[in-house]
Amino acid sequence: MIRVGVAGASGVGAAHVAALRRLDGVEVVAVSGSTDESARRVARKLGVPAAYGSERALIDAGTVDVLHVCTPNDRHAPAVRAAFAAGLHVVCEKPLATTAADAAELAALAASAPTASAVCYHYRYSPLAVRLAGLVRSGLLGTVHSVRASYLQNWQLGAAGSWRNDPARSGSSRVLADIGSHALDLVEVLTGRPVTSLAADFHTPRRDALRPGTDDVAVARARLDGGAVVALTASQVSPGHLNTIAVEIDGDQGTASWQLGDLETLELVRTADARRLRLDGHADPHRVSRFWRTPVDAEARVVALLDAFYRPLTGGDGGPPAAPLPTFADAARHVALIDEAARPLLIP
Template sequence: MTSFSHLRAAIVGTGFIGTVHREALRRLGIDVIGVLGSSPSRSKEKSAEWGVARAYFDYDEVLTDESVDVVHITSPNDQHFEHARGALTAGKHVVCEKPLAMNSSQTAELAELAASTGLVGAVNFNVRFYPQVHEMRERVANGSVGKPYLITGSYFQDWLLYDTDWNWRVEAARGGDLRVVGDVGSHWFDLATFVTGQRIVEVMADLTTFIPQRRRPTGEVATFGSATGPTVDYDVGSEDAGSILLRFAGGARGVVSVSQVSAGRKNAISFELNGSSASVAWRGERPEELWIGHRSEPNQVLLRDPSLLSASAAAISGLPGGHAEGFENGFKALYAAVYTDIAAGAPSAAPRYATFADGHYESLIVEAVGRSARTSSWATVGDGSAPLQGRGDTP
């Protein structure tokens, strides 16, 4: 494995996902030398908790720290654009949480900037890096599934089920106009395009807000955290759930449902592809299992085992069969791919991680979903002429 011990990272954002980034980097032997929180006191608190040498008090300190090679951006969505642009301009590689920015004008600018600088710009679509997801991708690519016909699935959560549940993502100014579609739907879209190698070109969306008014706490609430203290009424403009019909460039059809108000579903992403020869299906809450469906022979359940997987899937499988891998291992595998390119000094020809170009494309899908929901009609996804990253082919 490539050594990353000479690379230095800074993390911007100290919530749930920032902690996940830090732990994955630690496991890879990458030195996190500084952290920036939402306030100087938060920076100090996390610096001490994480054992990080430096607590930054503002973003300019991150940008002017010449020892920082890579900036991990896990701040709220409305800060991604300025943070990513600043880091690239300062000559630093970037790993940014999704969405890459608040709209496609911003994501286009970032994608162009990353390309012009030659720096690595990665978007944190971690679902790509489950071994069984790579296995599905390989089975589509090698033809064993046949021509993709139907692609279906869902991404359900329940952490915003009650009107007392709150997070900054509910505020359109901070989270974006589309909450569930942008937050978890984008993960599913990226999964579908990564596995199939086909772009989504048209969408038909039905979005619903079941809780039009929430009780907003007067203080901050961490992601997946519980609100306490006094509240004020807040009129919600973003969706709680939705269903979206999809048309793919290669002729496949699809449908996905997304929700953050589905009781009992904590982080339930599901994906099924029915092809002309076979089917494959995978669920994120049972990540070790890949279901393979047949017409004229018994169906199969392939458990994650590097000795039984394709070379691509085996390469990101860190443990032997029977030793369960999960959510955190996907981040480790993702950053191993990203930092391999960073160690080389530039993006590889066909990176399997999501690039800033992919982040821009995801923004175009989300915006098309919004247009479709407003007009109750099919909407065309914006420019999809660029090849899908990580496959090296053009739909």
């Protein structure tokens, strides 16, 4: 039985605990919080036997084989360093760290460690995202030349103060670190190409001055390895969107549009079919598209990622994972891109 500790189980860590309980050969034996009292409270709520007042206390107890790091962003790097030093496997929430230097250090530690590691980019395991990545790999879209991506939320509308609004805790750009990192990961996984550059402009509708921690909207342009261009929007003040992600990919042989909101959908239009519609200026392009849709199961995405991580550790059977495991190297590249794109926020 693989023994797991979850650091920061009062927020997203609770989702990790729920997903872990759907895996065979894995047991959550401990959680940690910011204080002994908060950790005990969460442990009682989640039914976990042991509670510790800090990540370090959990690690030093020597009772776990794997640490899930689900703390605020500024505590990721210290927890990951200590976990690797203790010989633990590590699953870390995004962003990997608050600075490019720390993220690069953690990626190097992961590369040299004898233990396994992964970052929780779970959207790449959404069923129709997996299908889209396969369509692109098959060459059905031809050569990809442009991508449009967006991640829209509304939780910052009138939101109370949060650690995410403190750049020392969240990173150089709150909106890009919090949700833009997921969009970057999806663009890379769906196209099969890494992002090589990222530049962004930022906005806040608040009365606050625009600075790191108050950036509510980012509109960015990027390049993929191979030259394709990317337009990316991330917003946490979009009233009509609780949590909506969309990626549209243009190739010289077709366009594929993926969206995850109330449902997960995928639409494909081939170039040859679209040409036929040009003969009729009033034709609906949806007449010649292929369309898929499926209900959204947020927990299932996390389960799929964790199953891919734990199966080699438990010796479980099964075929290859639906998507490649997100690595520390992937996440460190994203932190470096976001740090570079956030430079305008540092200019008075």
